[in-house]
Amino acid sequence: GQSLEQPSEVTAVEGAIVQINCTYQTSGFYGLSWYQQHDGGAPTFLSYNALDGLEETGRFSSFLSRSDSYGYLLLQELQMKDSASYFCAVRDGSGGYNKLIFGAGTRLAVHP
Amino acid sequence: SAVISQKPSRDICQRGTSLTIQCQVDSQVTMMFWYRQQPGQSLTLIATANQGSEATYESGFVIDKFPISRPNLTFSTLTVSNMSPEDSSIYLCSVLPDTQYFGPGTRLTVL
Numbered sequence A: 001g002q003s004l005e006q007p008s009e010v011t012a013v014e015g016a017i018v019q020i021n022c023t024y025q026t027s028g029f030y031g032l033s034w035y036q037q038h039d040g041g042a043p044t045f046l047s048y049n050a051l052d053g054l055e056e057t058g059r060f061s062s063f064l065s066r067s068d069s070y071g072y073l074l075l076q077e078l079q080m081k082d083s084a085s086y087f088c089a090v091r092d093g094s095g096g097y098n099k100l101i102f103g104a105g106t107r108l109a110v111h112p
Numbered sequence B: 001s002a003v004i005s006q007k008p009s010r011d012i013c014q015r016g017t018s019l020t021i022q023c024q025v026d027s028q029v030t031m032m033f034w035y036r037q038q039p040g041q042s043l044t045l046i047a048t049a050n051q052g053s054e055a056t057y058e059s060g061f062v063i064d065k066f067p068i069s070r071p072n073l074t075f076s077t078l079t080v081s082n083m084s085p086e087d088s089s090i091y092l093c094s095v096l097p098d099t100q101y102f103g104p105g106t107r108l109t110v111l
Helices: none
Strands: A003-005 A009-013 A018-025 A029-037 A044-049 A053-057 A060-065 A070-075 A084-092 A099-102 A106-111 B004-007 B010-013 B019-025 B031-037 B043-050 B068-072 B075-080 B089-095 B106-110
Touching: A003 A084, A009 A018, A018 A029, A018 A084, A018 A106, A029 A060, A044 A053, A044 A060, A044 A070, A070 A084, A099 B043, B004 B089, B019 B031, B019 B089, B031 B075, B043 B068, B043 B075, B075 B089
Parallel strands: A009 A106, B010 B106
Antiparallel strands: A003 A018, A018 A070, A029 A044, A029 A084, A053 A060, A060 A070, A084 A099, A084 A106, B004 B019, B019 B075, B031 B043, B031 B089, B068 B075, B089 B106
């Protein structure tokens, strides 16, 4: 089976930096994705790491360590609009099917 | 990229009835998925629906309750059968061309 762990809630102020950690267990790991979901909205893709290291896209960066089964999403220069739920998700190929399995999500609240 | 539309966007249904949700993609995709998101919860994969083969269901989901059709590479339906209030959720269609995209969801309330 698969399991992912991430903090349930994070609070930060505008302009700050926040890191959301994710640890995972899966038998058929292909890569780690991050999604953002605003209340009432659909999940939107932020990043995907298949190899170890840091991927940077604007204010958002994502890191993966396959040996540690660990990754994180780093959000810089936080803005009020970043208040949302953030999900880590493993791309899993066990059982012969390529599928995306989600963590429970981290609710980020950005305050002035 | 892929643009996904779902119908209906929301519905209120009586227990014991069934609802079919449609998912349309603007390009041909091999892999299509159906997820459920219960209020305040994460996304749970219901099944993988690849064109030309039977859908593959995740543990806890069965074909009699959630029959799926995948007649071509741009369209799929998910039926929620014999509904109960516990089926009240958002149902999301998702596709994987290069990365995984999600439709806007169907918000279902069962009374």
